[in-house]
Each structure stands twice: as structure tokens, then as C-alpha cells.
Amino acid sequence: MSKKIIEPLSVDSVIFGFEEASLEVLLIKRAIKPSFGMWALPGGFIRYDENIDQASARVLEERTGVKGLFMEQLGAFGEVDRFPLGRVITVVYYALVKPGQYKINPGPDASDARWFNVKQLPELPFDHLKILERSLSRLRQQLKYKPIGFNLLPDKFPLLALQELYEAIYDVEFDKPNFRRKIMKMNLLIPLNEKQTGVAHRSARLYKFDKKRYDSLTEKGFIFEM
Amino acid sequence: MSKKIIEPLSVDSVIFGFEEASLEVLLIKRAIKPSFGMWALPGGFIRYDENIDQASARVLEERTGVKGLFMEQLGAFGEVDRFPLGRVITVVYYALVKPGQYKINPGPDASDARWFNVKQLPELPFDHLKILERSLSRLRQQLKYKPIGFNLLPDKFPLLALQELYEAIYDVEFDKPNFRRKIMKMNLLIPLNEKQTGVAHRSARLYKFDKKRYDSLTEKGFIFEM
DNA sequence: TCAAAAGTGTTTGCAATACACCCATGC
DNA sequence: GCATGGGTGTATTGCAAACACTTTTGA
Numbered sequence: 001m002s003k004k005i006i007e008p009l010s011v012d013s014v015i016f017g018f019e020e021a022s023l024e025v026l027l028i029k030r031a032i033k034p035s036f037g038m039w040a041l042p043g044g045f046i047r048y049d050e051n052i053d054q055a056s057a058r059v060l061e062e063r064t065g066v067k068g069l070f071m072e073q074l075g076a077f078g079e080v081d082r083f084p085l086g087r088v089i090t091v092v093y094y095a096l097v098k099p100g101q102y103k104i105n106p107g108p109d110a111s112d113a114r115w116f117n118v119k120q121l122p123e124l125p126f127d128h129l130k131i132l133e134r135s136l137s138r139l140r141q142q143l144k145y146k147p148i149g150f151n152l153l154p155d156k157f158p159l160l161a162l163q164e165l166y167e168a169i170y171d172v173e174f175d176k177p178n179f180r181r182k183i184m185k186m187n188l189l190i191p192l193n194e195k196q197t198g199v200a201h202r203s204a205r206l207y208k209f210d211k212k213r214y215d216s217l218t219e220k221g222f223i224f225e226m
Numbered sequence: 227m228s229k230k231i232i233e234p235l236s237v238d239s240v241i242f243g244f245e246e247a248s249l250e251v252l253l254i255k256r257a258i259k260p261s262f263g264m265w266a267l268p269g270g271f272i273r274y275d276e277n278i279d280q281a282s283a284r285v286l287e288e289r290t291g292v293k294g295l296f297m298e299q300l301g302a303f304g305e306v307d308r309f310p311l312g313r314v315i316t317v318v319y320y321a322l323v324k325p326g327q328y329k330i331n332p333g334p335d336a337s338d339a340r341w342f343n344v345k346q347l348p349e350l351p352f353d354h355l356k357i358l359e360r361s362l363s364r365l366r367q368q369l370k371y372k373p374i375g376f377n378l379l380p381d382k383f384p385l386l387a388l389q390e391l392y393e394a395i396y397d398v399e400f401d402k403p404n405f406r407r408k409i410m411k412m413n414l415l416i417p418l419n420e421k422q423t424g425v426a427h428r429s430a431r432l433y434k435f436d437k438k439r440y441d442s443l444t445e446k447g448f449i450f451e452m
Numbered sequence: 453t454c455a456a457a458a459g460t461g462t463t464t465g466c467a468a469t470a471c472a473c474c475c476a477t478g479c
Numbered sequence: 480g481c482a483t484g485g486g487t488g489t490a491t492t493g494c495a496a497a498c499a500c501t502t503t504t505g506a
């Protein structure tokens with residue numbers, strides 16, 4: 001595979017995770033200039049023989065070890081002076097990873113990588129803060145009418161985990177009984193014959209997302225709405 | 227102003243208009259190779275001294291004569307073989323124009339330009355059909371919770387025009403009294419002391435969109451929803 | 453037996469829907 | 480007078496919000 005890159009074009013990734021009931025984003029500590037040593041979004045350049053989706057998927061796999069991560073394009077960012085060393089336009093993707101199914105790898109251009117709570121971000125270089133804010137608002141928007149939140153949860157989860165996910169991302173609180181009913185009425189969850197273990201209270205039933213059912217309902221005009 | 231361009235990067239515009247109660251898109255007839263003579267989306271290259279928004283705004287003004295058209299970025303399209311003469315990634319914007327406030331100009335690379343009903347499109351070159359479909363679905367999505375539909379109507383319009391706009395774009399029918407009440411309850415329209423003229427029925431009151439009120443309501447957490 | 457979360461039941465009020473009806477205008 | 484759209488009134492229904500309540504588990 002040729003590694004010849006398209007010079008004025010990069011991809012950057014906003015990787016979201018949900019850990020300890022709060023929304024987190026994966027940042028890398030830059031080991032290259034410019035902005036050496038700063039925490040920043042992971043990224044890379046686009047090669048001549050791959051499309052932009054593939055470039056983004058490659059970067060995501062490099063950093064998380066996961067193939068086929070959920071990702072979606074946010075858009076292109078192209079202020080004239082956004083990158084100090086030259087005119088580089090970047091295409092941004094945001095991605096969602098499930099807890100415990102990845103292995104963080106800083107990559108060749110970074111000395112470290114870790115999760116940051118989206119409410120406690122370090123100073124970011126270039127236009128990365130703007131990119132992150134836009135990703136977050138797109139995520140919030142998408143979550144309202146697409147069931148992509150399941151990509152932030154383990155395959156099997158109790159209902160409260162789903163509720164906490166929405167509460168953390170929108171910074172609101174829901175009534176548990178009502179939330180429960182709303183979700184169950186959609187018929188998008190498959191109840192499992194498994195329960196939580198090791199909790200200091202009544203253990204909850206686990207569910208998994210029924211993607212097939214969602215797809216078939218969507219074809220019939222069903223619209224997911226939170 | 228330097229006209230030096232960034233070679234592997236173009237902008238394309240999906241310009242929507244609302245004419246005769248149906249949603250239309252502006253296409254140009256290509257007067258350059260490749261795909262000479264085909265109807266296609268208008269576009270151009272990005273210059274070194276402008277950001278991508280500016281590049282898109284420039285293209286939009288070239289074709290419609292209107293400065294400051296409503297526009298929003300759809301995203302970047304970058305299949306390896308999308309353009310036959312070389313690797314060109316394009317950043318797409320969709321724009322909305324009000325009836326009668328523009329003057330169509332094919333531009334230097336086209337021999338003609340005209341509106342096409344989105345349901346009766348000619349054959350399009352490259353990935354332009356995919357781009358158009360994605361623009362349309364983004365437009366439908368955005369229209370649901372942002373009052374951008376007013377950018378497709380004249381400044382002064384009767385309520386039925388707004389209803390017809392939503393009906394045409396979503397291909398549904400609404401109950402007139404209910405639609406009316408729903409809109410009026412939002413308090414986003416300023417009733418004018420003007421009426422339609424030259425219609426063969428009772429003339430309707432005209433309204434204009436109250437952008438200031440929308441902005442202030444939005445700050446307070448109001449969410450527009452159709 | 454207490455804390456904490458799981459899970460059920462029920463009341464209430466708002467808002468979308470459906471539809472009957474009268475009003476104004478041009479031909 | 481009749482066709483066409485403008486515009487108002489009102490009954491019905493469904494559903495989301497609020498909250499009281501019982502159940503299960505671990506410590």
C-alpha cells in the first residue's frame with residue numbers, strides 16, 4: 001500500500017467514551033511539533049489510495065485497537081490559519097467506543113493518551129476546542145433521534161445505565177419509571193436472562209440493543225425519539 | 227487577492243429553492259470537461275487565502291448574485307475515484323434562496339443554469355446524485371428543529387405558504403387549522419397589516435419571521451420543533 | 453433492618469388530531 | 480351562487496410528567 005499522502009488534508013478524530021457515568025473524550029499528548037507536549041485530538045493524513053472514511057477508520061484503529069468502531073463524519077474545518085505550519089484542511093470524524101473493548105495506544109506521534117471528562121478539558125492547540133464543541137453538539141443532536149447511544153455502552157447493560165448515559169450527555173435528570181416505560185415501549189431492547197452481579201442492592205436485569213428490529217422498524221417509517 | 231488554488235480540494239453547492247409549491251435545486255450545464263454538457267452541481271476550487279466557508283459563499287454569490295445566502299456545510303466527500311481527472315476531495319454546502327431575490331448566472335464553466343424539481347432530476351455526473359440525496363436528507367432533518375424554512379420563502383408570506391413548504395419537503399399533508407395553531411403558538415411570526423392581492427378567494431394575512439424573538443427564545447432553552 | 457436501586461401502578465393535564473363550521477373574494 | 484382558500488371552535492385521545500408505592504439484594 002502506498003503511503004503517499006495528500007498534503008493539505010488531514011483527518012482528526014473525536015473519540016467519545018462513557019466511563020463512570022460521565023462522557024469522556026480521548027486525547028493524545030503530542031510528541032511532535034507544533035504544540036509539542038500539548039493534549040490534542042488524534043489525527044493523521046489522508047493517503048492517495050484510501051477514501052476519507054477509510055483514513056479515519058485507520059486512525060481510529062491505530063489509537064484504540066478496534067476495527068469497525070462506530071464513526072460519523074462531522075465535517076471539514078478550514079480556517080486559513082488553523083494550522084501554523086501550512087494550509088491544512090481537516091476532515092473531522094467523531095467515534096463512539098464501548099467500555100472495556102479497546103486498548104489505548106498513543107501512536108507514533110504521541111507520548112501518552114488518556115480519557116478526559118468533556119467538562120474538564122485541558123488547553124487544546126489549533127482549532128481543536130471548536131472541533132470538540134461542535135462534535136459534542138452534533139452528538140447531542142444525533143442521540144435524540146438515532147439510537148447510537150448503545151455504542152457507548154457494553155453489549156449487555158441494565159436500564160439505569162442507559163438512563164445515566166442520557167442524563168450525563170444532556171445534563172438533565174429523568175424520572176426512572178417514566179424513562180423505563182418510554183424505552184420499553186419502543187421494543188428495541190431484548191431482555192436477557194442475566195442480572196447484575198456484585199451490587200449492593202437488588203440486581204437489575206440486563207438488556208441488549210436489538211439492531212435488527214430497529215432496522216426493520218426504521219424501514220417501516222418508525223422514528224426513534226428521545 | 228491571490229487566486230492560487232488548493233488543487234485536491236473543491237467546494238460544491240446544493241442550492242435549494244421553493245418554486246410553485248415544490249422543492250427545486252439549481253443545476254448548471256457543464257461547459258468544461260469532464261462530463262461536458264451534463265447537468266451538475268455548481269462548484270469551484272478553494273483558494274489559499276480564503277477559508278472553506280468563504281469559498282462556498284463566493285461560489286454561491288457567483289451563481290445567484292446574492293451575498294450572504296443562508297448556507298451550511300454538509301460535509302466532505304472523498305471517494306478515491308470520485309473525480310476522473312485526479313484525486314479531488316470536495317466540501318459540500320447546501321444553501322437556501324428566497325423566491326425572486328436572485329439572478330441566476332451559469333458562471334464561467336457552464337453554458338446554462340436552471341431549477342430542477344428534486345423529484346425529477348436529470349442524470350448527474352460523478353457522485354453528485356449521492357451528494358444531492360444527502361443534502362436533501364440533511365435539509366429534512368434540519369427543518370425539523372430549526373426554523374430555516376423561512377429562508378425558502380419571501381420575507382412576507384401567508385401561513386398556507388409555510389404549510390405548503392413543509393408538505394412539499396416531507397411529502398405529507400397537514401390539517402390546516404392544526405398547522406396554523408401550532409405555528410402561531412410558537413410566537414415566531416409577526417402578523418403584518420398586509421394581505422395577499424390578486425387571488426381568487428379571500429385574501430390571507432401576511433406574516434414575517436421574527437428572528438430576534440427566535441434567538442432570544444433559543445437562549446432561554448426554547449426548542450423549535452415541527 | 454436499613455440503604456439503595458429495581459420495578460409497578462395511577463392520576464393529571466397538556467397537546468396533537470380530527471372534523472364541523474362560518475367568512476371573504478373573484479368569476 | 481359557487482368554488483376556493485381564510486380562519487375559528489371544539490370534542491377526543493394519547494401520552495408524558497409527577498409521584499406514591501412495593502420488591503429485592505447486600506452489608
